[in-house]
Amino acid sequence: MGLELDLTNVEKFLKIDYKKYDKKIKEIHQMIHNKTGLGNDYLGWIDLPYHYDKEELKRIESLKEKNKDLEVLVVIGIGGSYLGSKAGLEFVKKPFTKEKTEIIFAGHQLSGEYLYHLVEYLKDKNYAINVISKSGTTTEPAVAFRILKKEIEEKYGKAEAKNRIFVTTDKKRGALFTQATNEGYEKFIIPDSVGGRYSVLTAVGLLPFVFAGLDVKSMLEGAQKAFDDANSDDIKNNLAYQYALTRYLLNQENNKKIEMLINYEPKLNFFSEWWKQLFGESEGKENKGLFVASASFTTDLHSLGQYIQEGQRTLFETVLKVKNNDKDLSIPKDKDDLDELNYISNKSLSYVNNKALLGTMIAHVSGNVPNILLTIDKLDTYHFGYLVYFFEIACAMSAYLLEINPFNQPGVEAYKKNMFALLGKKGYENILK
Numbered sequence: 008m009g010l011e012l013d014l015t016n017v018e019k020f021l022k023i024d025y026k027k028y029d030k031k032i033k034e035i036h037q038m039i040h041n042k043t044g045l046g047n048d049y050l051g052w053i054d055l056p057y058h059y060d061k062e063e064l065k066r067i068e069s070l071k072e073k074n075k076d077l078e079v080l081v082v083i084g085i086g087g088s089y090l091g092s093k094a095g096l097e098f099v100k101k102p103f104t105k106e107k108t109e110i111i112f113a114g115h116q117l118s119g120e121y122l123y124h125l126v127e128y129l130k131d132k133n134y135a136i137n138v139i140s141k142s143g144t145t146t147e148p149a150v151a152f153r154i155l156k157k158e159i160e161e162k163y164g165k166a167e168a169k170n171r172i173f174v175t176t177d178k179k180r181g182a183l184f185t186q187a188t189n190e191g192y193e194k195f196i197i198p199d200s201v202g203g204r205y206s207v208l209t210a211v212g213l214l215p216f217v218f219a220g221l222d223v224k225s226m227l228e229g230a231q232k233a234f235d236d237a238n239s240d241d242i243k244n245n246l247a248y249q250y251a252l253t254r255y256l257l258n259q260e261n262n263k264k265i266e267m268l269i270n271y272e273p274k275l276n277f278f279s280e281w282w283k284q285l286f287g288e289s290e291g292k293e294n295k296g297l298f299v300a301s302a303s304f305t306t307d308l309h310s311l312g313q314y315i316q317e318g319q320r321t322l323f324e325t326v327l328k329v330k331n332n333d334k335d336l337s338i339p340k341d342k343d344d345l346d347e348l349n350y351i352s353n354k355s356l357s358y359v360n361n362k363a364l365l366g367t368m369i370a371h372v373s374g375n376v377p378n379i380l381l382t383i384d385k386l387d388t389y390h391f392g393y394l395v396y397f398f399e400i401a402c403a404m405s406a407y408l409l410e411i412n413p414f415n416q417p418g419v420e421a422y423k424k425n426m427f428a429l430l431g432k433k434g435y436e437n438i439l440k
């Protein structure tokens with residue numbers, strides 16, 4: 008129970024010679040596990056599947072128990088403090104069903120319209136806030152927290168509001184850490200050695216998951232299995248490294264510039280958003296790295312499909328296929344058959360969706376778009392945990408193949424500085440001159 012990798016539709020375009028890269032892969036494997044490569048201070052996520060903070064998870068579970076009647080948990084965060092938990096919830100949540108505790112996200116943009124309506128929505132709800140920021144200084148979540156803190160204090164009074172604000176941040180520094188300490192909010196930790204986009208298996212993801220009632224144990228088991236599967240330094244036995252090397256070679260030898268992560272299940276849309284941050288921030292530096300994009304099929308076949316088939320030949324696809332659906336429907340027979348669907352009557356939608364996947368792959372490959380095929384069994388917490396770790400380790404390998412630091416994101420500061428200058432923040436007066 009893990010993942011399958013099929014490279015047949017890449018090998019038509021590229022010779023993948025594992026032997027040639029064997030030594031390099033082994034070296035990087037050692038670099039990752041011995042924490043000796045670039046950005047090595049940020050390799051704490053490597054051991055999280057087995058060495059997550061067990062005491063803290065218990066504390067989260069008892070906090071949930073104390074707050075079991077909450078109608079809403081507002082999770083404030085952006086980037087790595089947002090996308091992982093959003094992705095996990097969407098991955099397993101049944102569409103159109105209301106959870107006992109609804110998880111609503113805020114602080115992931117600066118829209119006043121969004122926040123206004125959230126404030127209105129919360130007025131008659133029994134709610135709490137989980138504010139997440141590793142640095143504690145990111146503008147978007149800080150703005151949202153300032154507004155929602157005022158609201159929650161007005162609604163419940165300052166003393167009770169304290170019991171309803173949970174803070175996930177650095178262990179000993181940062182504005183949010185200081186505020187949480189001064190106010191006496193319950194604190195959860197993002198370890199120093201775990202960067203935002205690698206933090207799903209810390210309290211960053213675990214708190215929202217537990218409050219949403221997700222099976223966190225099975226998620227961690229999935230991540231453990233991915234850890235075990237990726238523990239070999241021999242690329243022939245390591246699918247994560249095979250995936251990493253393949254995308255590296257498609258870039259270096261086949262001149263591909265764009266990797267599109269493709270799904271056929273809307274539940275995977277936010278997983279793609281998480282994946283884009285992981286690879287985009289890890290690899291997009293020093294004028295290197297693939298541009299990562301995503302699409303949801305068959306929806307986007309009716310919009311982007313034309314480009315993929317016949318536009319510039321600079322992209323390849325990584326298709327994430329789900330083998331088994333939890334629920335399904337069959338197409339009914341119709342006596343008039345005006346829509347001419349009787350030829351597939353009694354067939355399940357999964358059957359049709361899979362034929363769409365196959366037909367699309369054949370078409371795109373014939374249009375010179377290499378396709379990597381990744382298959383998982385189903386959309387459950389176990390496979391979410393598995394995929395998170397699989398892509399994290401693949402991303403580290405992939406970035407080290409490019410000889411860049413996978414764990415920093417210096418370029419993200421550029422827009423922030425300009426925004427601060429335009430807002431008139433002290434110390435930024437000369438930025439735009």
Ligand SMILES: O=P(O)(O)OC[C@H]1O[C@H](O)[C@H](O)[C@@H](O)[C@@H]1O
Pocket residue numbers: 085086087088139140141142143144145148203204288416419
């Ligand atoms: O958790 P925080 O410190 O608030 O950071 C949230 C996010 O914003 C930053 O600007 C970085 O680009 C991301 O890597 C990070 O995940």
